Amino acid sequence: MSEMTLPFAPARETAATSYLGEGHTLTSWLLTTDHKRIAILYALSITVFFFIGGIVVGLVRLELISPTGWFMTSDEYNRAFSIHGIVMVWFFLVPSIPATMGNFILPMMIGAPDVAFPRLNLLSWYLYVIGAAFTVYVLLSGGVDTGWTFYPPFSTGYSNSNVIPAAVGVFVVGFSSIATGVNFLATVHMLRAPGMTWFRLPLFAWSMYTVSMVMVLATPVLAMSLLLISAERFFGFPIFDATIGGDPLLFQHIFWFYSHPAVYIMILPAMGVVSEVFACFARRRVFGYSFMVFALLVIAVVGFMVWGHHMFVAGQSPFANLVFSFLSFMVAVPSAIKVFNWTATLYRGQIGLEAPMLYALGFVGLFTIGGLTGLFLASVPIDIAATDSYFVVAHFHFIMVGGSVSAFMAGIHYWWPKVTGRLYNEFAAQCAAITMFIGFNLTFMPQFVMGWLGMPRRYHLYPDVFQIWHVLSSGGAAVLAVAYLLPLGYLGWSLIGGQRAGDNPWAATGLEWQTPSPPPRQNFLHPPRVTSEPYAYHEFGRAREQDGETSISGQGDVS
Amino acid sequence: MKLAEFTTAASDYASHVDTLFALLSIISGAVVALVTALIVIFLIRYHRGSRAPRGETPERVDREIEIGWTVATFFTFLFLFWWAASDQLTALALPKDELEVHVVAKQWMWRIQHPSGVREINELHVPAHSNVRLVMTSQDVIHDLYLPTMRLKQDVLPDRYTYLSFNATKTGIFHLTCAEFCGTDHSVMAGRLVVVTPEEYARWTSAQPEGDDLAHQGEKLFRSLGCSGCHAPGSTVHAPDLHGLYGAAVQLADGRTVTADEAYLRDCILLPDKNRVAGFPPLMPNFSGSVTPGQVVQLVAYIKSLTTQSTGTTQGVAR
Amino acid sequence: MSNGGSDMRSLWRGPLLAWIVLMGLFAISLGSAYIPLGHGNVAVNLLIAAVMLAVLATFLMDLKNAKSLVRIVAMAGLFWIMMMFSLTFSDYLTRW
Amino acid sequence: MTDLARALQEPWPDLRMQREGVSLGMWFFLASEVLFFAALFCSYAIYRSYNPEAFRIAGAHTKVIYGSINTVLLLTSSLTMTVALRAATAQLRRVTLICLGITVALGLAFLITKGLEYHDDIEEHLVPGTGFPLSPPATQIFWGLYWIMTGIHAIHLSAGVVVVIAVMIIFGRRIIPVQGSTMEGVAIYWHFVDSVWIFLYPLIYLAGRA
Structure with missing residues (x-):
């Protein structure tokens, strides 16, 4: 290939060595600039945080079995749910798909040897670890009890917990997000392989592009909001102090300017993963590809204009409520279109129900419910009744856990053979996927019910009429815990005893599958060149006459 | 405790909200059913290796379907927005002749004071079939008064008034609680909303230990704090006259014009420099450290009474 | 590489011109702040700041190319x- | 050409792409920085619209002389930075280094002036908290924002100074040739820090002058 002159053309002998074989020392991992190794580092560290957050919420669900509580004080309970929120949102969900799968797959998907700024990529992991270390410090030194939202004046003047270290942790991890975002944006703009035009980008690459946009533009605003409350708490600068003319609501505006788009930071990558998995396991082009792309872009942009729906009862003006309500309804349109398009992708497919597909189907179901209940909360009168209740808790868990985590699992299972070169036990994986779906619904469906009945969130002690729902929810959480632990077992086992996967076990299209598993350091043995549309699972156009079995052909022509 | 204390729709507004909730539930249920049904049908019919035909659909049809459901979704959402917004706007149209009850929240209790001067803690007695307006403020952090049976909640903010209006149609004892996380005992910052008939309310009020009403308490404060020294007509100090002030438009020194509502009056007492009235020297002392939120409520009630019943109490000031 | 005087002049000419304009705008901004214009002051100041930003971005940050x-x-x-x-x-x- | 080969880094195919990529990446980062400051400016705007009188009174106590000197210093540093970049592109190593040197000197002068100003402010107890000399109380919000805004700006500038010094060392020892992509990124960042000051200056120093 002469179109692209790589200055570091891979030598023949190293071509066979996978990225995993390039050194086995600790420093070869900790000082690596290989996007694939950094992705593995991220995967390991976010897994640790996922289980920290999970254990904490396990305790919370256990405590809530009894309306009067049985092993925590109210202060301990408040610290528990706060740390659950902080850890899960910033140390797991936000980096989850972008920092692991995005890092690993995105450069391969667009045919690049690495991300645009490999050293910045490593730096972003270190920033993540530093932020995480602060959080561990917060945990060990008594916790934080403000909830993940840090509302003043509680956080600035009344809380007796470690607000500032928690804020510093989140602040630093924010920079890690920004670094990743900048890196991905530059990568997608500059390093696409010859022939990889914008409208030949797989939807996962598009989702990484849009999510990077949101990360880069939203995260700094969070950083500033945390800085302001820290300044108020630490130096006594009265920025949000109502007694002298400040306004605590201003914090909420700034905070939600980030934190609503943050929901899209969690869900856009999930949408990308699910699009890949649907196309592969239905062996079908994604229905309405260009609409899917525009939907991602519209969600990313309009997602910035809807933050006020978190503040309908906060003392925001009724006029602003109307504006934000309208915009919130509008941002739901592209989300709905995506659900319809995934469904339509199944039409006339060759559908197989391997584990990644089961997770992806679970995603569509749960995301649909989560999205529709979003409409409830966009309606001002219903939001007034339901906000700050378990209805909201259930709603955002449907999106962030039902949606995002399901898609994360789908992606892990889908790309596992590529990343490790091994196959996991399919049956075990299918069992885990089904258990997760059941456990999830059992956990969060009761929360919708009790929320609408009037159960407020963040309650340690609660009226006993709600006990039955809490018990159901806690039971579901136990099932969910099993479903999250299962993959540790069979995925771990696959590393030792799993079958060799081969280059392309799913017969998938996409450049990442046109290279050995696990891939070599430079990703491709030969610089790839793209000649066709993505998702060429069946021959477009000609299939009309043949009307039979579809042929499988790769997207990339590796010469 | 009974579930009905939470779930009863105790006002017409609450029933409206329930109707909207039902409508949205039906639409959502239909969409979920449709998507699930389609997915299940496709999974069965197009399972790998099945004999169903697999041809391509024409691109033009694809496009029409795509545009079709985009437009359909858009208009459905527009309709839902219109419905929800009109409910909201109806609720905003404030009725006249309200009973104003003051609520001061603090970690972790609700202090309530009726216009008659009666106080209660963590209990709110209101007459049925009357327009009740809660004027709320917080003494420390942000709280949120949540009345499940009215389908209403509103954050209660420090140094600012927020309002909640309702008209209960059912009598009974309902739940009242805090919905915005406010610290250790957030979950037990609860109480009872007692809706009684207007006659019972009158009886209940008069049965309470004797006390001045809010305006009278405010009047006493007004004198003991020395306000009357400057604000009395004919005082040597040049300070604005407060008669007829409430509800009037005020020209401020920096060119703005504001309506003198509760929030404005409160600001004038606690942050006198924020809204200086045009044509007056900045002499008003700052009372933010020396009066409690409850006392501000009384002072404001008194100043309001100078407008609403401008005959009876005026003499008090003039003296 | 040789770098004669003419080279240096072409290196400096454009940016120097932009700098002079910026200095002028700065002076106007500072001066106007002392003229009481009510709300006009902040408007004028921000307008000048916006123009300065435009000049800086276009000519010094070279956005024009x-x-x-x-x-x-x-x-x-x-x-x-x-x-x-x-x-x-x-x-x-x-x-x- | 060995010079150029050393300037090229993974994963870029050629130097032109690398320069473009670095400058694009820097611009993306600046978009992020813009939003970072935007949150601050937004707070300022809202509080000023709510407490116009307090902001006028508080603004009259800022030290306009220091502020103006600093504006001149920063604008001039932007000039020398632009020339440094142009010189680097034309492969004039010496001119680049001299211009960078002047830029750093101007940056340091800015920071010293800032330090003097902070000293004066602290002498006058213009730090929000008990014993704050100004009234009404909302003046404390202005001064709280003053410290945060100028402080964050100064941190950005210090970072810029450190980076420019590092770049000078790298160029001086010929570790990377001047015409590489490094100058590109550094220059854009420096100008950005300058542009923030262009807005800080009228909002802080000119607020209460009329």
Whole structure:
């Protein structure tokens, strides 16, 4: 290939060595600039945080079995749910798909040897670890009890917990997000392989592009909001102090300017993963590809204009409520279109129900419910009744856990053979996927019910009429815990005893599958060149006459 | 405790909200059913290796379907927005002749004071079939008064008034609680909303230990704090006259014009420099450290009474 | 590489011109601040700041020769600021 | 050409792409920085519209002389930075280094002036908290924002100074040739820090002058 002159053309002998074989020392991992190794580092560290957050919420669900509580004080309970929120949102969900799968797959998907700024990529992991270390410090030194939202004046003047270290942790991890975002944006703009035009980008690459946009533009605003409350708490600068003319609501505006788009930071990558998995396991082009792309872009942009729906009862003006309500309804349109398009992708497919597909189907179901209940909360009168209740808790868990985590699992299972070169036990994986779906619904469906009945969130002690729902929810959480632990077992086992996967076990299209598993350091043995549309699972156009079995052909022509 | 204390729709507004909730539930249920049904049908019919035909659909049809459901979704959402917004706007149209009850929240209790001067803690007695307006403020952090049976909640903010209006149609004892996380005992910052008939309310009020009403308490404060020294007509100090002030438009020194509502009056007492009235020297002392939120409520009630019943109490000031 | 005087002159000429304009604008800004214009003061000052930013970006940051993509990115930040300001103020200006 | 080969880094195919990529990446980062400051400016705007009188009174106590000197210093540093970049592109190593040197000197002068100003402010107890000399109380919000805004700006500038010094060392020892992509990124960042000051200056120093 002469179109692209790589200055570091891979030598023949190293071509066979996978990225995993390039050194086995600790420093070869900790000082690596290989996007694939950094992705593995991220995967390991976010897994640790996922289980920290999970254990904490396990305790919370256990405590809530009894309306009067049985092993925590109210202060301990408040610290528990706060740390659950902080850890899960910033140390797991936000980096989850972008920092692991995005890092690993995105450069391969667009045919690049690495991300645009490999050293910045490593730096972003270190920033993540530093932020995480602060959080561990917060945990060990008594916790934080403000909830993940840090509302003043509680956080600035009344809380007796470690607000500032928690804020510093989140602040630093924010920079890690920004670094990743900048890196991905530059990568997608500059390093696409010859022939990889914008409208030949797989939807996962598009989702990484849009999510990077949101990360880069939203995260700094969070950083500033945390800085302001820290300044108020630490130096006594009265920025949000109502007694002298400040306004605590201003914090909420700034905070939600980030934190609503943050929901899209969690869900856009999930949408990308699910699009890949649907196309592969239905062996079908994604229905309405260009609409899917525009939907991602519209969600990313309009997602910035809807933050006020978190503040309908906060003392925001009724006029602003109307504006934000309208915009919130509008941002739901592209989300709905995506659900319809995934469904339509199944039409006339060759559908197989391997584990990644089961997770992806679970995603569509749960995301649909989560999205529709979003409409409830966009309606001002219903939001007034339901906000700050378990209805909201259930709603955002449907999106962030039902949606995002399901898609994360789908992606892990889908790309596992590529990343490790091994196959996991399919049956075990299918069992885990089904258990997760059941456990999830059992956990969060009761929360919708009790929320609408009037159960407020963040309650340690609660009226006993709600006990039955809490018990159901806690039971579901136990099932969910099993479903999250299962993959540790069979995925771990696959590393030792799993079958060799081969280059392309799913017969998938996409450049990442046109290279050995696990891939070599430079990703491709030969610089790839793209000649066709993505998702060429069946021959477009000609299939009309043949009307039979579809042929499988790769997207990339590796010469 | 009974579930009905939470779930009863105790006002017409609450029933409206329930109707909207039902409508949205039906639409959502239909969409979920449709998507699930389609997915299940496709999974069965197009399972790998099945004999169903697999041809391509024409691109033009694809496009029409795509545009079709985009437009359909858009208009459905527009309709839902219109419905929800009109409910909201109806609720905003404030009725006249309200009973104003003051609520001061603090970690972790609700202090309530009726216009008659009666106080209660963590209990709110209101007459049925009357327009009740809660004027709320917080003494420390942000709280949120949540009345499940009215389908209403509103954050209660420090140094600012927020309002909640309702008209209960059912009598009974309902739940009242805090919905915005406010610290250790957030979950037990609860109480009872007692809706009684207007006659019972009158009886209940008069049965309470004797006390001045809010305006009278405010009047006493007004004198003991020395306000009357400057604000009395004919005082040597040049300070604005407060008669007829409430509800009037005020020209401020920096060119703005504001309506003198509760929030404005409160600001004038606690942050006198924020809204200086045009044509007056900045002499008003700052009372933010020396009066409690409850006392501000009384002072404001008194100043309001100078407008609403401008005959009876005026003499008090003039003296 | 040889670098004669003419080379140096072409190196400096454009940026120096921009710098002189910036200095002029700065002086106007400072001077106008002492003329009482009520709300006009802040308007004038911000307008001058905006012009200064435009001059700086176009001539010193060389946006005039940049790829359109870079210009779009530079504009994007401003668009998002606009979104933040207009929607936040939609609350504050209609609140009381 | 060995010079150029050393300037090229993974994963870029050629130097032109690398320069473009670095400058694009820097611009993306600046978009992020813009939003970072936007949150601050937004707070300022809202509080000023709510407490116009307090902001006028508080603004009259800022030290306009220091502020103006600093504006001149920063604008001039932008000039020398632009020339440094142009010189680097034309492969004039010595001119580049001299211009960078002047830029750093101007940056340091800015920071010293800032330090003097902070000293004066602290002498006058213009730090929000008990014993704050100004009234009404909302003046404390202005001064709280003053410290945060100028402080964050100064941190950005210090970072810029450190980076420019590092770049000078790298160029001086010929570790990377001047015409590489490094100058590109550094220059854009420096100008950005300058542009923030262009807005800080009228909002802070000119607020209460009329």
